[in-house]
Amino acid sequence: MRKIIRDKIGSITFKLMSPYFIKKMSVMKVISPELYDEDGYPVEGGLMDPKMGVVDPGLRCRTCGSKVKECSGHFGYIELARPVTHVEYAKNIYDFLRGTCNDCGRILLAETNIKKYLEEMEEAKKNMGEAAYWEVTNKIRKKLRNASKCPHCKAKQDKITIRKPTGFAEDNVKLTQIDVRERLEKMSDEDCLLLGLNPDAGRPEWMVLTLLPVPPVIVRPSITLASGQRSEDDLTHKLGDIVRTNQRLWENLNAGAPEIIIEDLWELLQYHVTTFIANDKSQVPPARHRSGRPLKTLSERIKSKEGRMRRNLAGKRVDFSARTVISPETMIGIDEVGLPVEAVMELTIPERVTEWNLKHLKKYVKNGPEKYPGANYVITPDGKRKRITDETKKVILEELALGYIVERHLINGDICLFNRQPSLHKMSIMCHKIRILPYKTFGMNLCVTPPYNADFDGDEMNLHIPQTEEARAEAKHLMSVHTQMITPRYGLPIIGCKHDHLTGLYLLSKDQKIPRRVATALLAQAEVETSLPVKKTYKGIEILSQTIPEKINYAEKTITCQKCDKCKEEKCEHECFLKIKKGEIKCGFVDSNAVGAGTGLLLKKMLREYGGKELVNFLQKITLLSLHYLDYKGFTVLPSHTDLKKESFKKVKNELDDAKNKTKKILEKYEKGQLESLPGRTVKETLEVNLLTTTRKTRNKIGRIVQKEIKKDNSLYVMASSGARGKLVQIGLMSASVGQQSLRGSRINFGYRDRALPHFKKGDMSPEAHGFIRHGYKGGLTPTEFFFHAMIGRDNLMDTSMRTPKSGYLQRRLINTLQDVSVNYDQTVRDSGGRIIEFEYGEDGIDVTKSQKGKLDVKEVLK
């Protein structure tokens, strides 16, 4: 039986490692710098000694006797001939040396002060916690930096300097590591505490190494190249250097070599140990590989984005995942994802054999890994994993019984997690149901793209298969698409209609005459079950009403709202009010305000009345209805949709000429020096502001002319007023004039000396010379206009590409500061230390996703 209750790690304590401990945890002493002998076997007492574990398959560890994956390795140690300072503790040692007497070894604080500081530390701990407690010791360290006399034995203190990174000198005389170690040995536990070393953590002299632990072979595996040559890990290289130097130092010491040679070797040993620990210290030349590449030693393994911390501990590699291109799949559900058969046969789900599914699972096993739906592996009750092959199939089928686990292929309806990077919010990973489709991409419904921020221009997405019952249950009930309909950012549905869905719904709402034949076909295609009253023709809203459940009452403005002084609601002459009573549309049209992604108020309402599953259903129906209606009606955009009538064109021209005159006048005024400056601005700035406002006004006027003239059945108009894509203003940009290009709130005022482009005279202040585009996109831009337009385009491009990493770092920082903050059982919001951040979440304890736009709307709720 497998162990059901696992032990839990309760806490991890960080300490200094004592030489005694190093010896105790080690299985051997490393003495030989040689790795392998002539026959290619590891040398005994060398760095690859199999006592420290094995990396080659087939070999057995000589300490514990287990094979490669079972043995987690054993430490060895090197007995250093002379002590060596640990780089990362050099600063601590420096402070200890300066803080203690060079004679008696006591801290350079008078007894009274010691007591005072100890009290201060306790006080700080009581009031502000651990961090503050140690902050006091930093203060003491700083204070003792320049103490000149020992208050205990009255000895004079010489100035101690650090010779970076690991050397020390007293009064400019070098202190050897042995001297340093002796001084540290003299320190009492209490003095250590005052200088910021917890006596429970260890002794200060341990910061000067006498034994060096050698990490097991598994930590630094060697790679066998294709040529049969062995390539050793960086750490092995470095350790080799250390052992070699160390052995030479031993030999010279035993031989009684002159002091200079010993000192040189000692320094070399110090260098090797330093770079073994950290190879990026300033003032230490980094140790290099033969190829010239700096070695990646211990601290580099931990550090940075690619280091152990962030690469392997905070995030881990997984099995049972897939990744390909995504493509749109209109006909599958919003909470489904289309998977190619190839993926489905590789990703499996472990299913435990029970009385009820034995028959069923036997069928899968019979099919094997090659035939869908089959199974790839079988796990026996004693934990053995057997691959199903043609040879083993028969045996497995026979022995298959209760307690076995079959890793079967995925089938329709299994669940998976679907994800697109960058995963900026929790809706970037959601749980979908699997649907096997005959393509080689992941298919997804268009409605579910907004939470992922996905499109189909080549985006790839990831998919994971949860492997345990708990994981599956959590995924299904907490991460399913229908539970994530509302974004916690502002409490509105993030999943909804997009683009063509909205166009279709708009046109359908406006259609007054739909023959019965078409109406029934549409409803059938959308899978709406309903009984239409028998009529010859139907209004579009009648058909749409069939999809809306009974309980829905809705009354909101549409996006085309003209913002009249007083809203006439359903009597609106612009038809800008959507009213639904008891599930029946009374007036208006369905637009992005009602069902759009990120804005849909109607969707929000449905969610509250009927829940997520029903909402998914509804969305599915109306999107299909809309798309099939578009199929029936046809929808396209023509160049002629941006045409203007002659009169309007003239009006536009007049406006443009008018603007030209106006700006001319302003310029004349400026040249004469009559222009009065705005408060807090220079005259020149005022001129800029005036010119900018004039051109802006003109653009608005032109926009109005175009909007007035545009027909209601113009496709561009339809898209803009349904909220599908684009704004009405943009029609003006195409047909009439693009207008002033502004760069960071001002006109384009740089480039060449006194002019933006060489096509203009120096000092020309006219709009044309500073980025005013008179023509529309369709009419075509003049070369200078084109340049100005390209300038803005480039600026935007730069902006986006510089913004992404900046906002990414901001998000990482925010997540890191806030990750431990969660709601407790007593409704308080606390961080991991139990510190209260808020007494009640958001001052009212309301969950944004469950609220009415972040509030408890009494009227809305009680309706």
Place this chain on the structure above:
Amino acid sequence: MNELSKKIIEEAKQYAKQNKKDEKKVLEKIKQIYQEMRVEPGESVGIIAAQSLGEPGTQMTLNTKNLAGVAKMNVTVGLPRIVEIFDARKEPSTPMMEVHLKPEYAEDEKKVQKIAAKILEVKIKEIIKNVSIDLINTKIMLDLNPKKLKEYDIIPKTILEKLRKNHEAELKAGTITVTPKKKDIGAEALYRIKTKIVETYVSGIKGIEQVLPWKEGGKWIIKTLGSNLKDVMKETDFVDITKTTSNNIYEVASLLGIEAARNTIIKEIIATLAEQGLEVDIRHIMLVSDTMTASGEVKGTTRYGVIKNKTSVLARASFEIPITNLFTAAVRNTQDRLEGIIENVMINQVIPAGTGLPRLMVKKRSKKK
């Protein structure tokens, strides 16, 4: 806790009255709905807040400066401003104040303009037409601009007083002649004195670089570029000190306390997001602001701020500077109690949030029977 707010009770009562329903029943229903709307224990509200604020960051502009209003003031907006707030920088790149005035001043545009001119920091260079140096007599001549003097309501005497602290100064026919006290100085030194004189503070409040009277909700306020809350608050004659604010979080914290700083952070984030047309629920902003100020002083979301004060070594190490964190932990015999999220992720254990929050408690059977 778990109580309805007064406002909601009031609204519910009104609703009951309007629709002729039983007040008690309505209130009970509202209470029940409120219970349903509450956050569930274990909800990782911190991460949700971080995501809700980080995700719109990708949509913000990087353009640092923007013009606000008609008269236009350059203000830091968008992502750089958000970063600045979360960093809790000591000094914002564009410090600003909103000076509210007492009612008797707030409605009269002329009075407001006068006050605005009064608080604006005026240096000598702004009220002179010309500066010239007389090298032979080692003198500096300042040509005053009478128009500007009138505008800022300054009499030449005050200028003389300011100048006489360090030099000798005399006024003659609209020109101030300054003679340095030290005699026999070279041209270079004289030139240096000139540049110093031109920058001499004359009147107004130090640090206020620009003023802009602004109509907001029928009342006039003064928006200023440059912030000096302390000195503005001293002008109790016309400044409404209960409403006047600054966007400098540290200034607010030191002058008005940590709660005021918390509100400033919230207000500034909301304003920056609104300017970009982005919607974020206030709860998220409040939570970030609360974590930044919970310790009693303003701390940024950096390795020197909030993260430095995390109890867990591993959480700190996983953010930035892991080596330093680990070695400091070793020296201090620090125990990581694995109470946070990332520590448990690291060692493959269930995280203490969400569905990982509930624990089983076993009751020991009493030995009596």
